[in-house]
Amino acid sequence: QKEVEQDPGPLSVPEGAIVSLNCTYSNSAFQYFMWYRQYSRKGPELLMYTYSSGNKEDGRFTAQVDKSSKYISLFIRDSQPSDSATYLCATRTSGTYKYIFGTGTRLKVLA
Amino acid sequence: EAEVAQSPRYKITEKSQAVAFWCDPISGHATLYWYRQILGQGPELLVQFQDESVVDDSQLPKDRFSAERLKGVDSTLKIQPAELGDSAMYLCASSLWSRQETQYFGPGTRLLVL
Numbered sequence: 001q002k003e004v005e006q007d008p009g010p011l012s013v014p015e016g017a018i019v020s021l022n023c024t025y026s027n028s029a030f031q032y033f034m035w036y037r038q039y040s041r042k043g044p045e046l047l048m049y050t051y052s053s054g055n056k057e058d059g060r061f062t063a064q065v066d067k068s069s070k071y072i073s074l075f076i077r078d079s080q081p082s083d084s085a086t087y088l089c090a091t092r093t094s095g096t097y098k099y100i101f102g103t104g105t106r107l108k109v110l111a
Numbered sequence: 112e113a114e115v116a117q118s119p120r121y122k123i124t125e126k127s128q129a130v131a132f133w134c135d136p137i138s139g140h141a142t143l144y145w146y147r148q149i150l151g152q153g154p155e156l157l158v159q160f161q162d163e164s165v166v167d168d169s170q171l172p173k174d175r176f177s178a179e180r181l182k183g184v185d186s187t188l189k190i191q192p193a194e195l196g197d198s199a200m201y202l203c204a205s206s207l208w209s210r211q212e213t214q215y216f217g218p219g220t221r222l223l224v225l
Binding site for chain 2: 006034042044049088090097101102104
C-alpha cells in the first residue's frame with residue numbers, strides 16, 4: 001500500500017463548477033499537508049500548506065484535512081480553464097522535510 | 112520573480128551512456144532538492160543538500176547516481192551508466208533553510224533513455 005493514495009483522473013468539469021480533489025494517507029504521523037499544481041511540462045507550484053486538521057482558505061482554493069479519517073481535500077470554487085493541470089497532494093511528518101507525494105490528479109476544466 | 116533554473120530541459124541518451132543535469136537554485140536558498148518524477152507518478156526525493164552538505168540521500172541509487180553541490184550554490188546530478196528505467200522528469204527545488212515547507216521547483220529536465 002502506498003503511503004499516499006490519489007485518484008489519477010482525469011477529472012473533467014465544466015467552467016464554473018466546484019472541484020473536489022482528494023487524497024488518503026496511511027501514516028498517522030503525517031502532520032503537514034500540501035497541495036501542488038503542476039502544469040504540463042512544468043515543475044510543481046505550491047498552492048496550499050496546512051498543519052494538522054482543519055480548513056484553510058486562499059481565494060478560490062480551500063484545503064481541508066481530516067486526520068481522524070486520514071483524508072485531505074482541495075476544493076476549487078468557480079473553476080476556470082486555466083485551472084486545468086495536475087494536482088499533487090504531499091505530506092510529511094514533523095521530524096523531516098522529506099515530502100511524500102501522491103500520484104497526482106489530472107483536472108480538465110472545459111470552457 | 113526569482114526562479115529555479117535547470118538545464119538541459121530535454122535530454123535523449125542511449126543506455127549505458129553518462130548524463131548530467133544542472134540546477135541553479137533561487138539566490139539565498141540554502142536547501143536544494145533533487146526529485147525524480149516518473150510519468151504518471153508524484154515526485155520522489157533523491158537527494159537533499161543543506162549548503163554543500165548532503166542531508167538525505169537515502170533514495171539515491173548510489174551505484175549509478177551521484178550529486179554534488181561543491182560551493183553550496185548550484186548543483187549537478189549525474190547518472191552513469193543510464194538505464195532504460197531512468198527515463199523520467201528530474202526536478203530540482205530549493206528553499207530557505209528556515210522555510211523548508213515552501214519548496215520552489217524548477218521546470219525540470221525530461222530524460223529519455225533509448
